[in-house]
Amino acid sequence: MNAISPTPLIPESAPFTPAQRAWLNGFLAGLYGGAEATPAPAPEAEDFPWHDPALDLAERLALAEGKPKPRRLMAAMAQLDCGQCGYICQTYAEALTSGAETSASLCVPGGKPTAKALKSLLAEAAPLAVPAPPKPTGPLGEPVRFLAATRLTGPASAKDVRHVTLDLAGTGLAYQPGDSLGIAAENDPALVDAVMATLAADPTFRPVLLRERDIARPLDRTTDLLAGAAKDPREAAMLRKLSDGDDDAEPKDADLLDLLQAFPSARPPLVDLIASLPALKPRLYSIASSPLPTPGKVELCIGVVQAERRERRRDGIASCHLAFRATPDQPLRAHIHPSHFRLPENPETPIIMIGPGTGIAPFRAFLQHRAATGAQGRNWLFFGDQRSATDFLFRPEIEAWREDGLLTSLSLAWSRDGVQKVYVQDRMRESAADLWRWLQDGAHVYVCGDASRMAKDVDTALRVIAMQQGKMNADQARDWIVALARQHRYQRDIY
Numbered sequence: 001m002n003a004i005s006p007t008p009l010i011p012e013s014a015p016f017t018p019a020q021r022a023w024l025n026g027f028l029a030g031l032y033g034g035a036e037a038t039p040a041p042a043p044e045a046e047d048f049p050w051h052d053p054a055l056d057l058a059e060r061l062a063l064a065e066g067k068p069k070p071r072r073l074m075a076a077m078a079q080l081d082c083g084q085c086g087y088i089c090q091t092y093a094e095a096l097t098s099g100a101e102t103s104a105s106l107c108v109p110g111g112k113p114t115a116k117a118l119k120s121l122l123a124e125a126a127p128l129a130v131p132a133p134p135k136p137t138g139p140l141g142e143p144v145r146f147l148a149a150t151r152l153t154g155p156a157s158a159k160d161v162r163h164v165t166l167d168l169a170g171t172g173l174a175y176q177p178g179d180s181l182g183i184a185a186e187n188d189p190a191l192v193d194a195v196m197a198t199l200a201a202d203p204t205f206r207p208v209l210l211r212e213r214d215i216a217r218p219l220d221r222t223t224d225l226l227a228g229a230a231k232d233p234r235e236a237a238m239l240r241k242l243s244d245g246d247d248d249a250e251p252k253d254a255d256l257l258d259l260l261q262a263f264p265s266a267r268p269p270l271v272d273l274i275a276s277l278p279a280l281k282p283r284l285y286s287i288a289s290s291p292l293p294t295p296g297k298v299e300l301c302i303g304v305v306q307a308e309r310r311e312r313r314r315d316g317i318a319s320c321h322l323a324f325r326a327t328p329d330q331p332l333r334a335h336i337h338p339s340h341f342r343l344p345e346n347p348e349t350p351i352i353m354i355g356p357g358t359g360i361a362p363f364r365a366f367l368q369h370r371a372a373t374g375a376q377g378r379n380w381l382f383f384g385d386q387r388s389a390t391d392f393l394f395r396p397e398i399e400a401w402r403e404d405g406l407l408t409s410l411s412l413a414w415s416r417d418g419v420q421k422v423y424v425q426d427r428m429r430e431s432a433a434d435l436w437r438w439l440q441d442g443a444h445v446y447v448c449g450d451a452s453r454m455a456k457d458v459d460t461a462l463r464v465i466a467m468q469q470g471k472m473n474a475d476q477a478r479d480w481i482v483a484l485a486r487q488h489r490y491q492r493d494i495y
């Protein structure tokens with residue numbers, strides 16, 4: 001490990017404005033806060049300013065305005081490189097441009113807004129010639145053994161969050177805190193059987209529908225195929241409306257069973273129907289354990305996704321498989337998804353971790369790792385969820401870390417305990433002066449969890465703190481946060 005060098009500070013007498021001094025101090029702290037200050041991102045990353053999941057779709061598209069079509073298509077993706085489409089954002093865009101990929105609705109986290117934007121971009125002028133895209137990839141992974149999925153939330157909680165433990169013994173899988181695990185889960189067998197019965201399908205198709213195809217989210221090519229096969233013209237017209245993404249088209253958010261039940265005259269050949277469904281992709285989960293205290297095991301923190309629609313419960317495929325159906329005698333296929341989300345190399349560097357809800361996962365890994373290695377750096381955790389009594393995930397461990405001093409600071413935000421919602425960014429604002437001092441000391445800031453709302457608001461709170469405490473204007477605060485990210489002192493694992 002590198003020995004820590006004292007961080008030089010710009011003297012008060014130096015000919016700089018307070019904002020300039022603050023920025024320079026932050027920059028120096030980044031450099032000296034550890035020899036770990038990493039070089040600027042690869043030039044390619046800089047070429048894609050829209051490649052940030054915290055930006056709105058409109059902002060991303062604006063940043064790509066005037067760029068070649070594959071880049072504008074890329075800007076419409078959710079920017080998570082999560083692999084659920086079988087590509088990363090850049091290669092999916094390139095495959096669509098070249099025509100090697102024909103479905104514009106594969107981006108799961110981007111959902112309908114992304115699919116709509118892609119379709120309208122694709123409808124513009126003729127495709128540009130681009131290099132042949134790489135083949136869609138999907139790591140097959142290795143069989144791991146499911147051990148347990150214990151509930152972390154109390155019985156009265158509105159949420160069901162699970163502490164999932166998997167056994168890696170006998171696999172070649174190795175991970176570091178900050179990595180994610182990709183898990184291939186199968187569809188709910190009861191739903192597969194309902195689909196099979198509606199189609200009066202031959203049982204030989206069952207394994208494919210169970211393990212290989214996503215029956216929860218049919219693509220436009222499925223509705224196109226059904227429209228072409230529909231004997232009833234009204235059904236064909238309604239299916240075409242669905243394919244066109246018409247906002248009034250029903251049934252909304254349909255799964256395959258919904259479509260088969262709503263359009264009984266549409267029965268294309270089964271092989272074609274199955275081929276039109278998207279491949280069932282692994283889901284990613286931030287790893288919530290360090291390999292040091294739990295060698296040979298990996299632990300996750302998974303929010304169970306369930307919703308009621310048209311009097312039928314809609315289960316998230318992987319989260320419900322792990323919570324309700326997985327057993328130790330049925331191996332799961334898993335792979336490690338390496339991350340840029342990393343603890344500072346210098347164990348003395350302070351860290352600020354902001355992770356409400358399941359965003360706590362990698363921070364449990366970080367804290368376990370710092371405890372196991374005896375790292376002396378200060379640790380500050382911002383955590384929150386709906387109610388303290390039922391939703392304080394990993395409460396005994398976190399409280400023990402606070403008591404034994406591993407956690408120098410713990411800021412908790414319960415959104416539904418009181419009359420007014422309190423969020424992690426409110427706690428950050430309350431502690432602005434201390435937070436700023438930590439940043440001046442070279443702290444690294446990490447954010448994990450919800451991309452669409454929380455990560456954006458936390459980003460804004462950081463800028464406001466820089467403006468108030470560092471006496472910066474909005475442009476200077478933006479430059480400061482960009483510099484922080486370039487030094488790898490501001491890292492996000494958001495979804």
Ligand SMILES: Cc1cc2nc3c(=O)[nH]c(=O)nc-3n(C[C@H](O)[C@H](O)[C@H](O)COP(=O)(O)OP(=O)(O)OC[C@H]3O[C@@H](n4cnc5c(N)ncnc54)[C@H](O)[C@@H]3O)c2cc1C
Pocket residue numbers: 080082180216217218253254255283284285286287301302303304305307314315316317318319320358359361493494495
């Ligand atoms: C880098 C990364 C890290 C992550 N870490 C975590 C983590 O630590 N913990 C965690 O809980 N999650 C994490 N996630 C999210 C996780 O990968 C899954 O997306 C999540 O568990 C839902 O997957 P699922 O298979 O259970 O649900 P899915 O089957 O994928 O369904 C997800 C959502 O889509 C909706 N949906 C399903 N079908 C349709 C349809 N036909 N039309 C419209 N909507 C539909 C469902 O109602 C549900 O809201 C992470 C994601 C990424 C990218």
Ligand SMILES: NC(=O)c1ccc[n+]([C@@H]2O[C@H](COP(=O)([O-])OP(=O)(O)OC[C@H]3O[C@@H](n4cnc5c(N)ncnc54)[C@H](OP(=O)(O)O)[C@@H]3O)[C@@H](O)[C@H]2O)c1
Pocket residue numbers: 159303356357358359384385386413414415416421423424425449450451452453454455457458495
């Ligand atoms: N799209 C959605 O509506 C939706 C809903 C739930 C979960 N999710 C997804 O599920 C994942 C994580 O879910 P989770 O249940 O672990 O955590 P979560 O939904 O992020 O909730 C954790 C805590 O964050 C609060 N929160 C809500 N909006 C916030 C904001 N703008 N800034 C800061 N905090 C905010 C929540 O409060 P309140 O809930 O009391 O407002 C709750 O106390 C994410 O991927 C998220 O996108 C999506």
